[in-house]
Amino acid sequence: MEKGxxxxxxxxxEAKATEGLDPDIEAGCTTSRRVSKxxxxxxxxxxxxxxxxxxxxxAAIYQPLPPPPRSTxxxxxxxxxxxxxxxxxxLYNEIHEDLNRAPQPTDYTTTxxxxxxxxxxxxxxxxxxxxxxxxLTDQPATFWHEQLGGKAMPGLTNAAKSxxxxxxxxxxxxxxxxxxxxxxxx
Numbered sequence: 001m002e003k004g005x006x007x008x009x010x011x012x013x014e015a016k017a018t019e020g021l022d023p024d025i026e027a028g029c030t031t032s033r034r035v036s037k038x039x040x041x042x043x044x045x046x047x048x049x050x051x052x053x054x055x056x057x058x059a060a061i062y063q064p065l066p067p068p069p070r071s072t073x074x075x076x077x078x079x080x081x082x083x084x085x086x087x088x089x090x091l092y093n094e095i096h097e098d099l100n101r102a103p104q105p106t107d108y109t110t111t112x113x114x115x116x117x118x119x120x121x122x123x124x125x126x127x128x129x130x131x132x133x134x135x136l137t138d139q140p141a142t143f144w145h146e147q148l149g150g151k152a153m154p155g156l157t158n159a160a161k162s163x164x165x166x167x168x169x170x171x172x173x174x175x176x177x178x179x180x181x182x183x184x185x186x
Contacts (some may be wrong), residue, residue, distance in 0.1 A: 018043065 021042045041048055070077070116124060139145060 018040045021040045072080075112124060116122070
């Protein structure tokens with residue numbers, strides 16, 4: 001005999017109901033390992049040698065639900081499906097053509113002459129050259145260069161050279177008792 005568990009307080013109803021079905025359970029025990037794994041003998045049938053059923057009771061009584069009633073007829077439904085497919089196909093073809101079209105040639109006609117031909121009301125103004133400039137060596141005309149053109153702005157440190165406003169003077173950070181200040185001023 002296999003050893004079972006002791007009688008549980010809440011399990012006494014099952015123990016009383018299945019007392020005669022499982023003679024191998026010891027007195028005072030509710031279950032054995034075999035009962036826990038395979039269930040009680042004779043609970044569903046008294047013929048223990050009979051083969052088990054292949055269909056469960058739930059599967060035996062199950063009936064699938066009928067299809068819902070149609071709100072439209074078969075012909076209208078088929079036309080709707082055909083229309084949806086046709087619209088999808090047309091949309092796919094349109095997107096496919098748009099994504100795979102050949103690139104347009106580059107328009108190089110945006111010159112002054114072309115612009116003047118399109119807009120004759122705007123007259124081109126030719127300015128005379130006042131001074132030849134070299135962009136490699138000339139100082140660029142910036143806001144700071146124009147503002148510092150020879151005069152000091154309030155709130156700014158003095159420029160070392162008036163030609164380049166970004167070369168600042170370091171007098172504001174030099175200590176007063178530094179001997180280098182006397183040499184630089186001399």
